[in-house]
Amino acid sequence: MTGYPSAEDYIRAVQRPDLVFDRPELAEARFDVHPMLKIPVPASGTTAVVFRATVGGTAQALRFFTREDASTQQRYTALNAWFTERDLTGDVANCRWVDDAILVNGRRWPMVQMEWVDGRTLDRHVEDLVETDDRAALETLAGSWRDLLRRIQAARFAHGDLQHGNVLVDTAGRLRLVDFDSSWITPFTGSPPPSEGGHRNYQPEKRLWGPWMDTFPGLVVYLSLLALAREPNQWEQFNDGENLLFRHRDYLPPHRTQAWSWVERLHDPQIDGLAARLRACCAPGWTATGDLEGLIAEPVPWWTRTAAHPPAGAPPEPGPTTAPPRPRPQPGPRPTGQPMWWQQPTGPQPGPTQPPPTQPAPARAAVAGRVLRAVVTALAWVFGSVLIAGALVSLASSNNTVIAALPALVLALIVLGLVLVVRRRRRRRRQPPGKAP
Incomplete structure (x- = not known):
């Protein structure tokens, strides 16, 4: 077998440390397990998996490789010596290479034993x-x-x-x-x-x-x-x-x-x-x-430099996406008698093209017309409904009054028809241009 074990292979192996490790301190190691799955669950990376285990009463990180080109014994031995030599042991997690550390898939594989940083x-x-x-x-x-x-x-x-x-x-x-x-x-x-x-x-x-x-x-x-x-x-x-x-x-x-x-x-x-x-x-x-x-x-x-903080005397920042700043219009002299900003009334003010808040006479006439049309329409509906009801009662009470009730029924239908025509024309006038009613 030439490929390194997978993370799943290592998970299965470390569940029996007494079988996969030949070093006594590792054979007695206790691996942290998932609270629900009750199996060791490592932190996985691109080249290795790391388990937390207690070895000889001390928490340590056991790092197993999943790729052949991850590292070598020579590299980690040299690194560990360099950390000690250059007084970096307080800035790094101390580590050492353990060759032929674990038995997985019928072959022994290396491991890096590291200080566990809490x-x-x-x-x-x-x-x-x-x-x-x-x-x-x-x-x-x-x-x-x-x-x-x-x-x-x-x-x-x-x-x-x-x-x-x-x-x-x-x-x-x-x-x-x-x-x-x-x-x-x-x-x-x-x-x-x-x-x-x-x-x-x-x-x-x-x-x-x-x-x-x-x-x-x-x-x-x-x-x-x-x-x-x-x-x-x-x-x-x-x-x-x-x-x-x-x-x-x-x-x-x-x-x-x-x-x-x-x-x-x-x-x-x-x-x-x-x-x-x-x-x-x-x-x-x-x-x-x-x-x-x-x-x-x-x-x-x-x-x-950022656009907000260009250096003093520097030329403008090139680039087709940079638009030149628009010149701000300078305020002219304030007209005589115009109140200052603290004298202006609060609330939204009408612009120069907006009508004054007081409703003009044509608008008041339009409102009055709409009210009058609504009243007439309501009266027509009431009058037509009364005529139809009377005609139906007359028809039901006696067969001799059929001829007398027919003119009232016809009149009521005509009134209601006129009302519907007027309302339809009003809806058409309100319809936006280009939209079907």
Whole structure:
């Protein structure tokens, strides 16, 4: 068998740890189970599945691969040594490679045994802060994120897949990174890049694997957190479970999506500057050549400025979609005797082409005519109904009065017919042009 086991294969296997593990501490591991299904349910990714288990009395994350090209023992051994060497153990989940760890489908497969970080993913933590409208905590979280990027980039470590699901916020509020299949450190220079290119909602087009590949997603997360700290209620509009604020389509020109429009409407100088830098990073062929701190300190290109805040002395922003602003008419001198705005009567006022609120004489005559016609119609209906009723009574009472009742019946029918003709003509006059009655 050449293919790696599937997530379902691992779920079945870990239900009997005493049979699939040969290491004593793993054979006695207790896996967390689903409260209803009563079976271990992992967190699934594109290259591996992760189970939470108690091993030797300590909660740990056991990561099993579902793809052959995910990672190697050499990579994780080098990473673990680098974290210790560069004092990054407080920023990452400590991990170690375990070769031939589990027996699945008649063959033994490797595993990464990681420290279990008791906390929440970054997006769930942000969601909790948004729901409580804790703007100060969101601002603090943005500062913590920038500090984290400063430390890991100074240590020449690049995670390679910075996104909400790979960042945990522990119970002490510290940010911790997990999942290092795409990571880079100095010893990896010259090695072929991993198959994973990072979450598309956090990466630029054609990202290069190397020491500065975290600069772009670092800016995306930093800008998103600061913007949400200004208006947390926008979270529900822009978050779809696969992002914080921006999506992949937001990085494509002409940058006129709803996310960009909302960021511009904040009218915050700090956010405007960061947004301008992010737009510059979205230019075709752009590649990060330094860390996030250096990018933030760079001058902002004039063409990335928002329409609301152009740089002083810069030429107008080109583009066929940008219409020139219309000149505003300047108010002329106020006529003598015209009351000022605070002297104007309240309520809607008639415009220069609108009739005054007092109803003119022709309108009053039309109303009176409609009332008179309604009264005449009602009387005609009453008179005709009385005549018909009398005629019917006469017919029923005696056969000798049939001839005498017929003129009254005919007269009543004529009156009613005239009334119907008049009403039909009125309806035709009211019918809009071009519409059948």
